[in-house]
Amino acid sequence: MTVSPPPAIGGGLLKIQEVASELGLTTRSIRYYEELGLLSPAARSDGAYRLYDSSDIDRLRFIKGLRDDAGFSLAEISQLLEDEEARVQSREAFSHTEDPAERRDIVVGSLARVERQARILRDKIARLESMVEAVDGRLERLNRRLADLDAGGSGSVK
Amino acid sequence: MTVSPPPAIGGGLLKIQEVASELGLTTRSIRYYEELGLLSPAARSDGAYRLYDSSDIDRLRFIKGLRDDAGFSLAEISQLLEDEEARVQSREAFSHTEDPAERRDIVVGSLARVERQARILRDKIARLESMVEAVDGRLERLNRRLADLDAGGSGSVK
DNA sequence: TTTAACGTTTACGTACACGTGAAGGTTCGT
DNA sequence: ACGAACCTTCACGTGTACGTAAACGTTAAA
Numbered sequence: 001m002t003v004s005p006p007p008a009i010g011g012g013l014l015k016i017q018e019v020a021s022e023l024g025l026t027t028r029s030i031r032y033y034e035e036l037g038l039l040s041p042a043a044r045s046d047g048a049y050r051l052y053d054s055s056d057i058d059r060l061r062f063i064k065g066l067r068d069d070a071g072f073s074l075a076e077i078s079q080l081l082e083d084e085e086a087r088v089q090s091r092e093a094f095s096h097t098e099d100p101a102e103r104r105d106i107v108v109g110s111l112a113r114v115e116r117q118a119r120i121l122r123d124k125i126a127r128l129e130s131m132v133e134a135v136d137g138r139l140e141r142l143n144r145r146l147a148d149l150d151a152g153g154s155g156s157v158k
Numbered sequence: 159m160t161v162s163p164p165p166a167i168g169g170g171l172l173k174i175q176e177v178a179s180e181l182g183l184t185t186r187s188i189r190y191y192e193e194l195g196l197l198s199p200a201a202r203s204d205g206a207y208r209l210y211d212s213s214d215i216d217r218l219r220f221i222k223g224l225r226d227d228a229g230f231s232l233a234e235i236s237q238l239l240e241d242e243e244a245r246v247q248s249r250e251a252f253s254h255t256e257d258p259a260e261r262r263d264i265v266v267g268s269l270a271r272v273e274r275q276a277r278i279l280r281d282k283i284a285r286l287e288s289m290v291e292a293v294d295g296r297l298e299r300l301n302r303r304l305a306d307l308d309a310g311g312s313g314s315v316k
Numbered sequence: 317t318t319t320a321a322c323g324t325t326t327a328c329g330t331a332c333a334c335g336t337g338a339a340g341g342t343t344c345g346t
Numbered sequence: 347a348c349g350a351a352c353c354t355t356c357a358c359g360t361g362t363a364c365g366t367a368a369a370c371g372t373t374a375a376a
Contacts, residue, residue: 015351015352016351016352017351017352026334026335027352028334028335028336029333029334029335032333032334032335036333045343045344045352046343047342047343047344047352047353048342048343048352048353048354049342049343049344049351049352049353050352050353058296061292062289062292062293065285065289065292066289069282069285069286069289070229070285070286070289071228071229071230072229073332073333074332074333074334075332094313098312100307100310100311100312100313103307103312103313104304104307104308104313107300107303107304107307107313108304110300111297111300111301111304114293114296114297114300115297117293118290118293118294118297121286121289121290121293122290124227124286125283125286125287125290127223127227127228128227128228128279128282128283128286129283131220131223131224131227131228131279132276132279132280132283134220134223135220135272135275135276135279136276138272139269139272139273139276142265142268142269142272143269145265146262146265146266146269149258149261149262149265150262152258153258154256154258154261155252155258155261155262155265173322173323174322174323175321175322175323184364184365185322185323186363186364186365186366187363187364189324189325190363190364203323203372203373204372205323205324205371205372205373206323206324206371206372207322207323207324207372207373208323208324231362231363232362232363233361233362
């Protein structure tokens with residue numbers, strides 16, 4: 001028996017099932033995200049197959065992280081990434097121009113968007129950290145009770 | 159016109175709407191959380207009104223944080239807090255015993271549960287931080303492109 | 317004492333985030 | 347040329363997290 005070799009069509013583009021397997025998603029979810037405008041594949045084959053490049057994969061991985069790890073809803077994610085159109089246009093525009101000034105503008109725009117994403121994540125982390133502080137506070141109180149009990153007290157600590 | 163004075167019945171217990179307003183929840187949600195076994199009110203009035211004490215409020219605030227800030231599902235939260243029965247029993251047991259050894263056991267049990275909660279939160283933070291790292295990576299690449307462009311390059315950085 | 321505001325349970329409705337399936341056609345690798 | 351994988355559109359199913367309404371009891375204030 002043979003193991004299928006890396007399909008690797010054309011310029012390293014992947015078909016939907018390949019992407020799904022790699023990321024642990026279903027093809028249905030990926031198409032659904034596309035319906036919601038969260039991403040669009042870099043290209044279509046002659047026959048209209050969705051073809052994803054590495055930046056698409058990154059983006060999907062990011063989306064999955066936002067959902068599974070950060071717990072954002074798809075609505076929030078589409079806010080956070082409300083720039084898919086801009087991204088697509090950047091991709092087009094960047095490759096269709098040689099003018100360094102235009103390219104610079106495109107990159108600066110991307111920077112702004114990505115910086116906004118980083119800020120939102122850091123906000124979330126801050127909120128989680130304040131929850132950890134609250135939990136640590138409870139831990140401290142419990143430890144004081146324990147100390148009180150071990151010192152012969154009643155364990156009713158203020 | 160007069161502003162209603164703080165209701166403050168009996169021993170500082172609050173009715174469901176008071177709790178809901180204070181925490182920014184609906185009464186429906188609070189009852190729903192109770193259905194799921196996430197919490198039970200400290201007491202009921204003669205007329206069967208739910209009455210909440212400050213530890214209930216803390217717990218509800220924690221649940222809300224887990225949902226809104228940490229993005230846990232109610233199922234995950236009930237896992238995380240799968241100890242509501244233990245908590246209720248602790249509350250009862252602690253006040254119904256004077257024996258320091260028994261009280262110690264109860265406090266040690268609570269400590270274990272709260273420590274588990276802290277660990278789960280820190281795990282979540284770690285995952286978010288790795289997402290931030292990924293985003294920072296993208297930022298770096300974009301910055302390198304920018305530098306390349308500003309140095310007269312094409313902006314096509316490997 | 318009355319009445320408005322608030323509470324109770326029971327039960328059905330709904331928006332979101334998909335999953336599942338079907339029909340009918342296209343494309344790709346061998 | 348074959349089958350597997352893909353495409354589109356349509357539609358219905360599912361679990362979660364509540365919303366909303368009905369019918370009725372409770373409580374606080376006038």
